[in-house]
Amino acid sequence: MIPYGQQNISEDDIQAVVDVLRSDFLTQGPCVPSFEDALATYCRAAFGVAVNSATSALHLACLALDVGVGDIVWTTPITFVASANCGRYCGADVSFVDIDPSTYNMSVAKLEEKLENAFATDTLPKVVIPVHLSGQSCEMDKIHALSQRYGFKIIEDASHAIGGRYKSQPIGSCVYSDITVFSFHPVKIITTAEGGVAVTNNADIADRLRLLRSHGITRDHDKMTGLSHGPWYYQQLELGYNYRMTELQAALGMSQMSRLDDFVTKRHEIAHRYYILLENFPIIMPFQHADSFSAFHLFIIRLNLDYIEKTHLQVFEELREQGIGINIHYIPVHLQPFYCALGFTEGDYPESEKYYSEALSIPLYPGLTVEMQSKVVAVLKTVLCV
Numbered sequence: 001m002i003p004y005g006q007q008n009i010s011e012d013d014i015q016a017v018v019d020v021l022r023s024d025f026l027t028q029g030p031c032v033p034s035f036e037d038a039l040a041t042y043c044r045a046a047f048g049v050a051v052n053s054a055t056s057a058l059h060l061a062c063l064a065l066d067v068g069v070g071d072i073v074w075t076t077p078i079t080f081v082a083s084a085n086c087g088r089y090c091g092a093d094v095s096f097v098d099i100d101p102s103t104y105n106m107s108v109a110k111l112e113e114k115l116e117n118a119f120a121t122d123t124l125p126k127v128v129i130p131v132h133l134s135g136q137s138c139e140m141d142k143i144h145a146l147s148q149r150y151g152f153k154i155i156e157d158a159s160h161a162i163g164g165r166y167k168s169q170p171i172g173s174c175v176y177s178d179i180t181v182f183s184f185h186p187v188k189i190i191t192t193a194e195g196g197v198a199v200t201n202n203a204d205i206a207d208r209l210r211l212l213r214s215h216g217i218t219r220d221h222d223k224m225t226g227l228s229h230g231p232w233y234y235q236q237l238e239l240g241y242n243y244r245m246t247e248l249q250a251a252l253g254m255s256q257m258s259r260l261d262d263f264v265t266k267r268h269e270i271a272h273r274y275y276i277l278l279e280n281f282p283i284i285m286p287f288q289h290a291d292s293f294s295a296f297h298l299f300i301i302r303l304n305l306d307y308i309e310k311t312h313l314q315v316f317e318e319l320r321e322q323g324i325g326i327n328i329h330y331i332p333v334h335l336q337p338f339y340c341a342l343g344f345t346e347g348d349y350p351e352s353e354k355y356y357s358e359a360l361s362i363p364l365y366p367g368l369t370v371e372m373q374s375k376v377v378a379v380l381k382t383v384l385c386v
């Protein structure tokens with residue numbers, strides 16, 4: 001089976017992890033801060049806070065922006081459930097903004113319309129979480145302008161997008177947001193096995209993220225109440241978590257980062273080849289916005305079912321049967337039973353639901369060879385009867 005995505009692990013990556021195993025620190029050593037600095041520098045953001053997953057980063061990001069009971073968080077239905085769950089973890093209500101039919105990212109027009117209604121009914125969101133689907137940035141300048149008008153904060157879920165750019169700034173520069181979150185799950189652009197990071201330009205937010213990832217405990221005397229009992233002393237100031245990244249993960253991440261730009265270049269080459277080879281297929285190719293340089297985490301095609309005498313499910317199954325590990329990103333979050341139980345239902349976000357009935361992610365990762373890619377194209381050709 002040719003998978004839709006796969007990690008790329010080099011001998012240097014392995015050596016970096018082995019070196020940590022032989023060192024004094026398996027956790028809370030020097031690798032995590034080095035990795036955080038490297039990420040922040042790469043993204044041109046001031047601070048990076050590494051954690052054990054992007055899900056944890058999203059949770060802490062919401063907490064750092066004071067999301068709680070009675071607040072409202074908005075995201076897109078076409079994302080992984082974690083982008084919505086982070087609001088629920090904090091006790092907030094979650095709602096969704098339908099997607100743009102060309103980029104499949106959160107629609108700015110729909111966002112504006114929903115904000116107008118929310119303003120009228122006093123139900124404005126505290127935080128909006130745009131998701132850069134497949135590595136292509138949302139229209140952040142416009143979303144940022146709306147945040148200024150309506151007073152909400154922005155967390156970019158850039159789980160797909162490290163190495164991408166928006167208006168020639170690296171994604172993660174936080175020029176148009178308060179916090180940006182990346183994932184290092186093995187299918188993403190670079191990996192730490194499990195892992196994530198939140199980057200920000202705001203020193204207070206960075207402090208808060210650091211405190212919350214480690215039980216809400218500080219050893220910084222300036223932040224304590226009252227007097228220190230002695231050199232062993234620490235204080236818990238808030239209810240935090242253990243969301244720390246290990247040294248093993250950070251060392252792997254650091255080693256992976258040295259190949260980040262090469263990975264993205266390779267992904268572009270493969271994507272470019274798909275654009276050429278699939279040109280006359282009854283599918284819609286991924287649209288690329290002029291402001292965006294995508295990280296190309298995914299290559300999502302949409303079946304033009306008017307010209308294919310098969311269902312979406314049939315095409316999916318036939319491709320899998322013939323060894324092509326396609327996948328679907330994503331089942332609209334509002335259709336998950338957990339969210340249906342909160343009142344969401346089919347028909348709430350028609351553009352997302354239509355997208356879901358046609359979308360397929362085809363294999364794209366740096367290790368996909370020309371031969372493998374040709375096989376993907378050949379099988380697609382047979383299955384779609386081109």
Ligand SMILES: *Cc1c(COP(=O)(O)O)cnc(C)c1O
Pocket residue numbers: 052053054055056079080082083131157159160182183184185194195196
């Ligand atoms: C992968 C992913 C996450 C969660 O990342 P983890 O590191 O696995 O917790 C969140 N949002 C999106 C859009 C993702 O693709």
